[in-house]
Amino acid sequence: MRQSRMALSLSLAMTVAVPALALADTTSAQHTPPRTDQEMITNAMSAAPRAVAETATIIAMNEKGEARTLRQGTGAGNFTCMPDNPMTPGNDPMCLDKNGMAWAQAWMEHKDPPKGKVGFGYMLAGGSDASNDDPYATAPATGHAWVDTGPHVMILNATDMMDGYPRTAADPKAPYVMWGNTPYAHLMIPVRDTAGEVAEAPK
Numbered sequence: 001m002r003q004s005r006m007a008l009s010l011s012l013a014m015t016v017a018v019p020a021l022a023l024a025d026t027t028s029a030q031h032t033p034p035r036t037d038q039e040m041i042t043n044a045m046s047a048a049p050r051a052v053a054e055t056a057t058i059i060a061m062n063e064k065g066e067a068r069t070l071r072q073g074t075g076a077g078n079f080t081c082m083p084d085n086p087m088t089p090g091n092d093p094m095c096l097d098k099n100g101m102a103w104a105q106a107w108m109e110h111k112d113p114p115k116g117k118v119g120f121g122y123m124l125a126g127g128s129d130a131s132n133d134d135p136y137a138t139a140p141a142t143g144h145a146w147v148d149t150g151p152h153v154m155i156l157n158a159t160d161m162m163d164g165y166p167r168t169a170a171d172p173k174a175p176y177v178m179w180g181n182t183p184y185a186h187l188m189i190p191v192r193d194t195a196g197e198v199a200e201a202p203k
């Protein structure tokens with residue numbers, strides 16, 4: 001997952017006025033966030049495989065913090081994609097399935113996620129999170145760095161089924177649990193080392 005500001009974009013049906021969350025450009029030199037609608041669509045689509053991205057609904061937030069549909073999905077899939085969150089240093093577009101969106105909506109509203117609805121998410125362009133412990137952190141705690149997971153997928157809302165995975169992000173390049181002590185615990189599953197690269201096959 002990524003930091004909580006993005007979740008504000010999940011109120012699809014309504015235009016929610018978000019209290020003065022300025023979209024100031026606090027981005028580091030690591031990447032240039034998408035700015036135009038077309039750039040945001042392209043960026044959002046980079047989070048998932050082509051077959052998913054091409055049929056997904058794509059949403060974004062404007063400067064006033066209002067959720068906006070950039071492109072309506074074709075209905076073939078049930079995924080919703082959103083572009084990079086400019087408030088995090090890494091490029092972190094994301095695509096969530098329907099249950100994943102319900103989970104994220106609950107997270108945003110500080111509610112319990114709906115029971116029995118395991119969600120799935122793609123973040124194949126990478127993930128950038130302020131905290132592995134606090135779902136609402138907007139910056140790392142003193143002495144901590146941003147959690148840089150790299151390209152990954154996520155299993156959401158399966159909190160009782162993640163035994164055996166570390167609950168810290170000591171090694172975010174291997175599977176681990178994010179936000180483990182909260183109702184929003186989810187499994188982060190890296191799929192390759194860096195965006196655009198795959199591990200070399202053993203010779």
Ligand SMILES: [Cu+2]
Nearest residue numbers: 001002123127
């Ligand atoms: Cu993630």
